[in-house]
Amino acid sequence: xxxxxxxxxxxxxxxxxxxxxxxxxxxxxxxxxxxxxxxxxxxxxxxxxxxxxxxxxxxxxxxxxxxxxxxxxxxxxxxxxxxxxxxxxxxxxxxxxxxxxxxxxxxxxxxxxxxxxxxxxxxxxxxxxxxxxxxxxxxxxxxxxxxxxxxxxxxxxxxxxxxxxxxxxxxxxxxxxxxxxxxxxxxxxxxxxxxxxxxxxxxxxxxxxxxxxxxxxxxxxxxxxxxxxxxxxxxxxxxxxxxxxxxxxxxxxxxxxxxxxxxxxxxxxxxxxxxxxxxxxxxxxxxxxxxxxxxxxxxxxxxxxxxxxxxxxxxxxxxxxxxxxxxxxxxxxxxxxxxxxxxxxxxxxxxxxxxxxxxx
Numbered sequence: 001x002x003x004x005x006x007x008x009x010x011x012x013x014x015x016x017x018x019x020x021x022x023x024x025x026x027x028x029x030x031x032x033x034x035x036x037x038x039x040x041x042x043x044x045x046x047x048x049x050x051x052x053x054x055x056x057x058x059x060x061x062x063x064x065x066x067x068x069x070x071x072x073x074x075x076x077x078x079x080x081x082x083x084x085x086x087x088x089x090x091x092x093x094x095x096x097x098x099x100x101x102x103x104x105x106x107x108x109x110x111x112x113x114x115x116x117x118x119x120x121x122x123x124x125x126x127x128x129x130x131x132x133x134x135x136x137x138x139x140x141x142x143x144x145x146x147x148x149x150x151x152x153x154x155x156x157x158x159x160x161x162x163x164x165x166x167x168x169x170x171x172x173x174x175x176x177x178x179x180x181x182x183x184x185x186x187x188x189x190x191x192x193x194x195x196x197x198x199x200x201x202x203x204x205x206x207x208x209x210x211x212x213x214x215x216x217x218x219x220x221x222x223x224x225x226x227x228x229x230x231x232x233x234x235x236x237x238x239x240x241x242x243x244x245x246x247x248x249x250x251x252x253x254x255x256x257x258x259x260x261x262x263x264x265x266x267x268x269x270x271x272x273x274x275x276x277x278x279x280x281x282x283x284x285x286x287x288x289x290x291x292x293x294x295x296x297x298x299x300x301x302x303x304x305x306x307x308x309x310x311x312x313x314x315x316x317x318x319x320x321x322x323x324x325x326x327x328x329x330x331x332x333x334x335x336x337x338x339x340x341x342x343x344x345x346x347x348x349x350x351x352x353x354x355x356x357x358x359x360x
Contacts, residue, residue, distance in 0.1 A: 017097060018064070018067075018068040018097040018100060018101060019064065019068070021097050021098060021100075021101035022064060022100075022101045022104050022105060024101075025098075025101045025102060025105045026101075026104075026105045026108065029105055029109065029340070029344075032340075033109075033112070033337065033340075036333070036336065036337075037117060037333060040119075040331055040333050041119045041331065041333075042119070044119040044120065044121060044330065044331075045119070045120075046117055046118075046119060047117070047118055047119060047120055048115045048116065048117055048118075049115070049116035049117075049118055049329075050114060050115050050116045051115055052115075053111060053114035053115040053116075054111065054112070054115050056111045056114065057108060057111050057112075059107060059111065060104050060105070060107040060108035060111065061104070063103055063104050063107050064100065064101075064103075064104040067099075067100035067103060067104070068097065068100055095356055096356050098348075098351060098356060099347075099348040099349070099351040099352035099356055100348065100352075101348075102344045102345070102347055102348030102351070103344070103345055103348040103349075105344055106340075106341045106342070106343075106344030106345035106348060107341070107345070108341075109337055109338070109340050109341030109344060110337075110338060110341035110342070110345075112334075112337050112341075113334040113335075113337040113338035113341060114334075115334070116332070116334045117333045117334060117337070118329055118330070118331060118332050118333060118334070119329075119330045119331045119333075120327040120328060120329055120330055121327070121328060121330040122325060122326070122327055123325070123326060123327075123328055124323060124324070124325045125323070125324060126321050126322065126323055126324075127167075127168035127321075127322055127324055128168060128319035128320070128321065129168050129169050129170060129228065129319055129320050129321075129322045130169050130170075130228055130229075130230040130231065130232060130314065130317055130319055130320065131169070131170045131171075131172075131186055131223060131226045131228040131230070131231045131232070131320075132166070132169055132170070132171045132172070132231075132232045132233070132234060133171075133172045133173070133174060133186070133219035133220075133222055133223055133231075133232075133233050133234070134159055134162075134171060134172070134173050134174070134233075134234045134236070135174045135175075135176065135215045135216055135218075135219045135233060135234065135235045135236070135237075136155055136159070136173070136174070136175045136176070136200070136215075136236050136237075137151075137155070137175075137176065137177070137210060137212070137215070137236060137237035137238060137268065138152065138175045138176060138177045138200065138202055138204060138205050138207060139176075139177040139178070139207050139208075139209060139210040139238075139240075140177070140202065140207040140208055141210065141238050141240060141269075142155070142202060142238065142268065143202060144238075144269060146269055146270040147268070147269060147270060147300070147301055151238060151268045151269050152200070152202060152268075154268055154300050154301070155236045155266075155268050155300060156197055156198065156200060158236065158266060158300050158303055158306075159197045159236070160194055160197055160198065161303060161307075162234070162307070163190045163193060163194045163197070164190075164194075165307060165311075166190070167190075168188075168322075168324075170186040170187060170188055170226075170228070170322075171186065171187065171190065171193055172184050172185050172186040172187065172219070172222055173193060173196060173197065174215055174218050174219045174222070175200065175204060175205055175215070176205060176210075176211050176212070176214060176215030176218070177202075177205040177206050177207040177208070177209060177210065177211070178205070178206035178207065178208055178209030178210075178211060178243050178245075179205055179206050179209075179211065179214065179245065180205070180211060180214040180215040180217070180218040180245075181204070181205050181218075182218060182222065183196055183200075183204075184196050185222060186222060186226065188324065209242060209243030210237070210238070210240055210241050210242050210243055211241070211243045211244060211245055212235070212237055212239070212241040212249045212252075212285065212289075213241065213244060213246070213247035213248045213249040213250075213251060213252040214244070214245050214246055214247055214252075215235070215237075216233065216235060216247070216249065216252040216253065216256065216263065216289070217246065217247040217252045217255065219233050220233070220252065220255055220256055220259060220261060223259065223261055224259065227320070228320045229317075229318040229319065229320050230317035230318050230319065230320075231259070231260070231261045231262075232261065232262050232263075232264065232295075232314075232317075233256065233261055233262070233263040233264070233293075233295075234263075234264045234266065234310075235263055235264070235265045235266065235286065235289065236265075236266045236268055236300060237265070237266075237267070237268060237286065238267065238268050238269040238281045238282070239265075239267055239269075239281050239282035239283055239284070239285040239286045240281060240282045240285075241282070241285050249285050249288070249289055250288060250289070250292065252289075253288065253289040253292040253293055254292060256289075256292075256293045257292055257293050257294065261293060262293050262294050262295040262313070263289050263290055263292075263293040263295040264290065264295045264296055264297075264298065264306070264309075264310055265286035265287070265289050265290045265295065265296075265297050265298070266286075266298050266299065266300045266306060267281060267283050267286055267297070267298070267299050267300060268281075268300045269281035283297070296309050296310075296313070
């Protein structure tokens, strides 16, 4: 006759023993993992490159619930004349849960590998650098769709391609409409600046006006504080200057020439007359600024010509030696952990379909 104590022991064996096996196997693997990471990292701190992946660890527990509990609720049954032929006995009966435990720990190891543990190291090196201020027109006319998708979208694409192409230089950003505003001071962080450019929207500055002179003057004010030997401004606009707060475009251009700052201008928009014979862009203003400062005039739709021209001139400019200190990836340790996880899953699968196979 089955007693209450026997039933409790049976329930403990059915529901508690599998998770105890997970704890045992997982404990050994955790100790080995800790020892491996501690040895590999040396004196450098451990960095988890994709730390959010660790939120997937409950998936290992879900695997355990499926393997240990949900699969046993299936209604499959088989008839045998002699049950003892398939009945597990002794140690084998206790180890029938081992494949499931290995699967749970294996999935956990793969999740840890996805978090990509690594170490970084500090490197210091000298680079040749110039200082560049990018000035972008954010007036209402930049909403025009004469070039895909809009003029401001085209300007953003040009700037982002430029940032991908340019290395080591310090770059800042000024935007202007009716007023000029500094969006980003000179920085070496091109990724941060690219995100700022991608987030630009009309309305960041008052848009009912195009104060090209004020935008250029604000960029020059930033470069005036720079210690670089060579300083450059890249101005993107439709050229239709119709608002002045302090500086006319030619007045700002002459100030740039006195500072030795070359201004490269990019026309954003098509040079085509509408049905009334008027143009919504003014290339003459941008050509004048480039000529006064010794820069060059380009069209935003012809990026390759701009890139070739700018890089050609940049190679002739006097550069400034700057010391840059940065952290770079050193040792990647996720590969070994991923291999361990894969081996545990394969071993669990092999045992579940071999010596420790359960029926049903």
